[in-house]
Amino acid sequence: MKRPTLLFGSLGLALLSATAQGKPVVDEKRWTxxxxxxxxxxxxxxxIWGDVIVERGNNDQIEMTIESIRxxxxxxxxxxxxxxxxxxxxxxxxxxFLKVGRxxxxxxxxxxCRGCSVTVNVVVRVPTNSAVDVSSVNxxxxxxxxxxxxxxxxxxxxxxxxxxLSQCAAIESVNGDVIVGFAQSPLDDCDIETxxxxxxxSLPDGADADFAVxxxxxxxxSEIDLTPRATRAQVQHTQRGDRHHYEIDKxxxxxxxxxxxxxxxxxxxxxxxxxxSQ
Amino acid sequence: xxxxxxxxxxxxxxxIGLFAAVPSAYxxxxxxxxxxxxxDQPMTLKIGILSADIVVIGESRKxxxxxxxxxxxxxxxxxxxxxxxITGGSYQLAATEDNNVVEVSSDWRKSTMDVVVRVPRSANLELWTTNNGSILVQGVSGxxxxxxxxxxxxxxxxxxxxxxxxxxxxxxxxFASLSGVSATSLTSVNGTLAVGLPESxxxxxxxxxxxxxxxxxxxxxxxxxxxxVSRTEDRGKVEIAVExxxxxxxxxxxPVIRMKTxxxxxxxNRTP
Numbered sequence: 062m063k064r065p066t067l068l069f070g071s072l073g074l075a076l077l078s079a080t081a082q083g084k085p086v087v088d089e090k091r092w093t094x095x096x097x098x099x100x101x102x103x104x105x106x107x108x109i110w111g112d113v114i115v116e117r118g119n120n121d122q123i124e125m126t127i128e129s130i131r132x133x134x135x136x137x138x139x140x141x142x143x144x145x146x147x148x149x150x151x152x153x154x155x156x157x158f159l160k161v162g163r164x165x166x167x168x169x170x171x172x173x174c175r176g177c178s179v180t181v182n183v184v185v186r187v188p189t190n191s192a193v194d195v196s197s198v199n200x201x202x203x204x205x206x207x208x209x210x211x212x213x214x215x216x217x218x219x220x221x222x223x224x225x226l227s228q229c230a231a232i233e234s235v236n237g238d239v240i241v242g243f244a245q246s247p248l249d250d251c252d253i254e255t256x257x258x259x260x261x262x263s264l265p266d267g268a269d270a271d272f273a274v275x276x277x278x279x280x281x282x283s284e285i286d287l288t289p290r291a292t293r294a295q296v297q298h299t300q301r302g303d304r305h306h307y308e309i310d311k312x313x314x315x316x317x318x319x320x321x322x323x324x325x326x327x328x329x330x331x332x333x334x335x336x337x338s339q
Numbered sequence: 340x341x342x343x344x345x346x347x348x349x350x351x352x353x354x355i356g357l358f359a360a361v362p363s364a365y366x367x368x369x370x371x372x373x374x375x376x377x378x379d380q381p382m383t384l385k386i387g388i389l390s391a392d393i394v395v396i397g398e399s400r401k402x403x404x405x406x407x408x409x410x411x412x413x414x415x416x417x418x419x420x421x422x423x424x425i426t427g428g429s430y431q432l433a434a435t436e437d438n439n440v441v442e443v444s445s446d447w448r449k450s451t452m453d454v455v456v457r458v459p460r461s462a463n464l465e466l467w468t469t470n471n472g473s474i475l476v477q478g479v480s481g482x483x484x485x486x487x488x489x490x491x492x493x494x495x496x497x498x499x500x501x502x503x504x505x506x507x508x509x510x511x512x513x514f515a516s517l518s519g520v521s522a523t524s525l526t527s528v529n530g531t532l533a534v535g536l537p538e539s540x541x542x543x544x545x546x547x548x549x550x551x552x553x554x555x556x557x558x559x560x561x562x563x564x565x566x567x568v569s570r571t572e573d574r575g576k577v578e579i580a581v582e583x584x585x586x587x588x589x590x591x592x593x594p595v596i597r598m599k600t601x602x603x604x605x606x607x608n609r610t611p
């Protein structure tokens with residue numbers, strides 16, 4: 062089923078704090094949308110400002126509760142923000158996506174929208190087998206819990222917290238803490254990274270996994286026994302024109318139980334903690 | 340001028356001991372061969388790593404071979420069974436080749452990396468490191484700019500101009516030949532400077548140490564000189580610097596080798 066919804070901040074429902082030119086304009090809305098999905102549900106959420114929370118819900122529906130707060134310095138900027146920072150909510154087959162921001166291909170053709178922002182706090186309830194790919198940039202947390210499908214979650218100036226996972230592809234932040242909780246042994250390899258935050262990974266009793274750790278300035282502590290093991294440097298060669306580039310990545314190896322999927326942990330200025338799931 | 344052979348030998352022994360451990364300290368990670376865009380043309384190697392033992396070896400080759408190791412891991416993990424070392428080191432390092440310039444850089448980590456690079460003999464070098472590291476160059480005849488802050492710089496069998504600096508440690512450069520050498524400069528604040536010259540070398544030395552001694556294996560001819568006064572103006576400030584170097588010829592004089600340190604000695608040694 063395809064049920065497209067393109068929201069440009071309906072003025073009819075808007076709460077406008079001021080409409081006169083030169084005065085700040087704020088448009089706040091809150092609503093819930095429900096999408097029917099079948100065997101392979103997939104959720105994509107990309108916001109620039111705000112929280113993204115994903116929880117386990119019904120098996121055949123993705124339910125999204127959205128709180129949108131659009132701000133601009135004046136009416137002209139507000140109308141410009143509708144074009145430059147649209148909120149798109151759509152469904153394509155089993156995939157549901159919410160995106161805040163414009164098509165960057167035409168960015169230079171539009172005048173800047175200084176002082177504009179669109180904070181979107183979204184709570185999504187998904188079937189447990191959903192593949193989830195969610196991100197935020199500023200002023201928010203990214204939280205995913207009890208999802209068994211493949212999870213990708215990222216943030217820039219905030220943390221990422223996950224729990225009850227079975228597998229992940231990448232859980233990343235730049236300036237926040239990253240918390241990754243597994244309900245079982247990870248089913249796939251996963252990159253877990255932050256630049257200026259701590260990493261906390263929790264696994265249940267009896268879980269098996271391998272760790273490949275890169276810490277520049279932090280320390281590592283585990284409340285589960287881990288066995289150090291040798292690893293080899295990975296070399297990646299790319300070529301762009303006449304320019305050859307080699308990336309050499311050597312991690313410290315640790316094994317939990319009998320080993321398994323590799324969790325690649327990397328932090329520049331933070332610590333790493335490995336804990337037992339509660 | 341004081342010529343003290345014993346002192347020179349002692350200094351050489353110290354320097355040899357200082358660096359003797361470097362080649363054996365790095366473990367042999369799988370070498371990476373980096374092809375050059377123009378293998379028959381001169382190449383430049385640039386390495387800038389915050390903390391590294393850098394070894395560059397000149398060989399008869401037309402590519403660059405890079406070996407890296409994280410060194411012994413200082414990092415430990417605390418587990419219920421106690422604290423234990425994490426096996427091996429971890430590091431991220433990038434190398435780029437573009438138009439015969441190879442640049443090597445790394446992330447900002449505290450632990451010291453071991454980097455061994457084999458280059459064509461004629462390679463030009465620009466190398467720097469800052470903490471807990473060293474720079475050792477063997478058998479390279481190109482131009483060199485070498486900079487360390489808290490560790491030594493050593494060059495063996497140089498045949499081109501060398502600009503080498505360490506703020507707090509020894510700088511030692513020995514020449515196999517001076518035929519391709521133009522201006523050369525060795526500087527430090529708190530380290531000793533040592534230059535090694537072939538028996539028949541003809542050079543002019545500009546020597547300046549504020550609190551150290553100068554010793555030489557060569558008979559030298561000290562030339563009359565006046566303090567050099569330089570004046571610079573910048574945003575209303577005037578800076579006047581006085582440099583009172585000893586200018587001396589070895590075997591009649593030749594290319595200038597400038598050696599300047601504040602608290603270290605200066606050694607002029609004869610290479611075998």
